[in-house]
Amino acid sequence: MNTFEASYRNLHTTGELAQRVSAAQARQHACDLCGRSCGADRYVEPGSCRMRTRAWVSSYGPHHGEENPLRGSKGSGTIFFSSCNLRCCYCQNADISQKVSGMEVDAQELAAIMLSLQDKGCHNINFVSPSHVTAEILAALLIAAQLGLHLPLVWNTGGYDSMSSLTLLDGIIDIYMPDMKYADADIASRLSGITDYPRINQQAVREMHRQTGDLILDERGLAQRGLLIRHLILPGNLAGTAQIMRFLAEEISVDTYVNLMEQYRPCYQAHTQPPLDRTPTQQEFKRAHRDASAAGITRLDQRTSSLRFF
Numbered sequence: 001m002n003t004f005e006a007s008y009r010n011l012h013t014t015g016e017l018a019q020r021v022s023a024a025q026a027r028q029h030a031c032d033l034c035g036r037s038c039g040a041d042r043y044v045e046p047g048s049c050r051m052r053t054r055a056w057v058s059s060y061g062p063h064h065g066e067e068n069p070l071r072g073s074k075g076s077g078t079i080f081f082s083s084c085n086l087r088c089c090y091c092q093n094a095d096i097s098q099k100v101s102g103m104e105v106d107a108q109e110l111a112a113i114m115l116s117l118q119d120k121g122c123h124n125i126n127f128v129s130p131s132h133v134t135a136e137i138l139a140a141l142l143i144a145a146q147l148g149l150h151l152p153l154v155w156n157t158g159g160y161d162s163m164s165s166l167t168l169l170d171g172i173i174d175i176y177m178p179d180m181k182y183a184d185a186d187i188a189s190r191l192s193g194i195t196d197y198p199r200i201n202q203q204a205v206r207e208m209h210r211q212t213g214d215l216i217l218d219e220r221g222l223a224q225r226g227l228l229i230r231h232l233i234l235p236g237n238l239a240g241t242a243q244i245m246r247f248l249a250e251e252i253s254v255d256t257y258v259n260l261m262e263q264y265r266p267c268y269q270a271h272t273q274p275p276l277d278r279t280p281t282q283q284e285f286k287r288a289h290r291d292a293s294a295a296g297i298t299r300l301d302q303r304t305s306s307l308r309f310f
């Protein structure tokens with residue numbers, strides 16, 4: 001039994017959670033619920049994310065491959081959503097992110113999935129690629145909270161989140177886990193088909209940290225609340241690691257919990273965009289770790305810190 005009182009329990013009790021659901025659903029008439037702000041009326045036609053007003057779930061279950069503070073001994077309760085608001089040409093999950101597939105779910109069904117993960121003993125509910133289904137998640141959460149959901153929620157996002165969406169999530173999400181993919185807008189546009197990524201991403205990270213602060217772990221080492229950054233090291237320093245680490249250290253906190261991810265492999269259309277057609281070299285991994293260290297970042301994920309080369 002998790003003794004932590006998840007943030008949304010309070011908002012559910014006061015009726016604020018129900019109001020957030022209505023507000024999120026209203027925004028889908030001219031949608032600005034992710035960084036694209038494409039303005040689609042999702043009650044009439046899909047947005048740029050291919051979504052209307054129902055979420056599609058690709059898979060769900062206890063996940064034991066997430067960061068240690070999330071997986072613990074019983075796993076993180078991951079729910080993988082189909083489609084995405086990004087178009088990364090090297091996507092490692094293109095089979096689910098670049099089309100609509102899996103199982104279309106209504107709010108009742110999505111709530112039942114959340115509760116089933118809690119029943120399995122998972123330590124948290126981990127929404128993977130949730131930005132484009134913010135309203136659908138909130139509607140399901142309202143039902144799940146009524147039925148006793150109490151686990152902390154993880155917003156596991158590509159980091160292209162709008163302020164509209166994050167305002168709706170304030171006091172609901174306990175653990176924000178955004179990617180910081182790029183420091184350069186032109187590279188983001190070329191590789192992920194999005195505009196203004198660094199500005200929108202950094203604004204989102206500031207807001208996430210304002211809402212939840214640095215990552216807090218309980219006595220078991222499990223995440224309870226706060227910010228956890230994922231940064232995928234790309235070949236040719238396409239991710240701009242040094243700039244991103246400096247941003248985190250200087251504008252967020254040197255105690256930001258950072259996972260420097262080393263699992264890049266050429267996937268999907270990566271062969272069309274050299275140097276994405278190769279894995280990063282050992283020298284590039286070393287450089288990324290040095291960049292984090294030089295910026296003053298103090299909390300690297302255990303698995304990445306164990307791979308330090310110096």
Ligand code: SF4
Pocket residue numbers: 031032033034035036037038039040042046047048049050051085131132133
């Ligand atoms: S979530 Fe983003 S891409 Fe999807 S409809 Fe809304 S603004 Fe457009």
